Amino acid sequence: xxxxxxxxxxxxxxxxxxxxxxxxxxxxxxxxxxxxxxxxxxxxxxxxxxxxxxxxxxxxxxxxxxxxxxxxxxxx
Amino acid sequence: xxxxxxxxxxxxxxxxxxxxxxxxxxxxxxxxxxxxxxxxxxxxxxxxxxxxxxxxxxxxxxxxxxxxxxxxxxxxxxxxxxxxxxxxxxxxxxxxxxxxxxxxxxxxxxxxxxxxxxxxxxxxxxxxxxxxxxxxxxxxxxxxxxxxxxxxxxxxxx
Numbered sequence: 001x002x003x004x005x006x007x008x009x010x011x012x013x014x015x016x017x018x019x020x021x022x023x024x025x026x027x028x029x030x031x032x033x034x035x036x037x038x039x040x041x042x043x044x045x046x047x048x049x050x051x052x053x054x055x056x057x058x059x060x061x062x063x064x065x066x067x068x069x070x071x072x073x074x075x076x
Numbered sequence: 077x078x079x080x081x082x083x084x085x086x087x088x089x090x091x092x093x094x095x096x097x098x099x100x101x102x103x104x105x106x107x108x109x110x111x112x113x114x115x116x117x118x119x120x121x122x123x124x125x126x127x128x129x130x131x132x133x134x135x136x137x138x139x140x141x142x143x144x145x146x147x148x149x150x151x152x153x154x155x156x157x158x159x160x161x162x163x164x165x166x167x168x169x170x171x172x173x174x175x176x177x178x179x180x181x182x183x184x185x186x187x188x189x190x191x192x193x194x195x196x197x198x199x200x201x202x203x204x205x206x207x208x209x210x211x212x213x214x215x216x217x218x219x220x221x222x223x224x225x226x227x228x229x230x231x232x233x234x
Contacts, residue, residue, distance in 0.1 A: 012174040016102040020184050023105040041174075054106040 004036035004072055005029065011040045011068060018044045019051050022073065026057060029075045034060065037071045044069055082228035083112045084221065088120030090128040090163060090178070091135070096121070096234050097181035103230075104188035111228075112185075113221040115195035118234075119202070122192055122209050126178055129163045141165070186212050193220060 008025045010018040018039045026035055037048070045062060048071045052059035060072040081103045085096040096118070100110045114122050121128070132138050132145075133153040139145055152158070170177070176184075186192070196215045199206070206215070214220075225231050 014174045014176075016098050016105070016181075017174070017176050019105050020101055020188075023188070051106060 003034065005033040007036045007038070009038050010044070011038055013039070014041050015043050015047065019047050022048070022051065023055075026073065026075050031075055034072055034074045037073065038065075039069045039071070042069070044071075048073070078107050078109045079230070080224065080228040081108045081110045082221070082225040082231045083110070084225075084231075084233050085112055085114045085118035085121055086116045086234065088117030088128065090130040090166060091138075092234065093121050093128050093178045094181070096232075097178060097185055099232065099234075100190045101181055101185045101188060104185065104190050110185075110189075111191040111193060111221075111224045113193045113195065113216075113225075115198050119194060119198060119204065119209075121178070121182070122194055122213055124208060124210055128178060129159050130166050131159045132162050133158070182210075191224075195221075 006025065006029060008021055010021050013021070018037065018041055022035065022037055029035060037044075041047075048059055048062060051057075052073060055076075057076045058074045060074055062069075062071050064070065081100070083096050083100060085092075087093075096112055100112050104110050120126075131153070132140065132148075133150070137145075140148065167177075191214065192210070192212060193214045193216050194209060196217055199215065
């Protein structure tokens with residue numbers, strides 16, 4: 001896993017909370033910084049892809065770790 | 077130029093409260109400009125103190141525990157107290173599964189800049205007091221709604 005500047009644990013939260021929390025957290029980051037998100041909602045995989053495409057914040061990585069879904073999003 | 081989403085919320089039960097708030101908050105998170113117009117029973121969703129219920133009566137296809145939806149007679153769903161029981165069961169299920177509460181979703185919408193407009197006509201119709209509603213609420217009529225809806229990319233009737 002690459003470096004990240006902040007981590008958001010969205011475990012146990014279901015749609016649309018992972019996206020909403022991510023948006024809020026990203027707003028607090030500087031451009032270029034990376035947010036690592038951990039989620040248990042399987043729907044979040046597609047959701048973060050869509051979020052990244054729609055908002056223009058690149059999704060650097062999307063994978064699984066320890067039974068949870070992990071995403072790396074860079075603030076544009 | 078961001079895309080616009082207009083939603084008319086016309087229902088006031090717990091199960092019908094989710095679609096407008098989930099769609100509005102998610103669209104806002106994706107960069108949409110969102111306005112929700114609450115009319116008729118949708119006004120229940122913008123009261124300060126939310127007391128939303130869900131009823132199995134009149135809700136065909138509603139999944140129920142113990143396969144009740146297959147054998148429980150419709151007459152049974154009209155028994156006094158059933159609505160309260162069903163509502164608490166649904167709320168516990170939502171909590172257990174990490175689903176946001178309506179209060180939380182509504183707050184997230186407002187934080188994300190979603191505009192809430194209440195239908196003045198139905199407020200008057202049902203003799204409701206403006207003080208019963210949340211503060212961040214505009215009051216308007218159908219024409220107000222069309223001003224935004226006419227420019228919207230997506231318009232939903234819920």
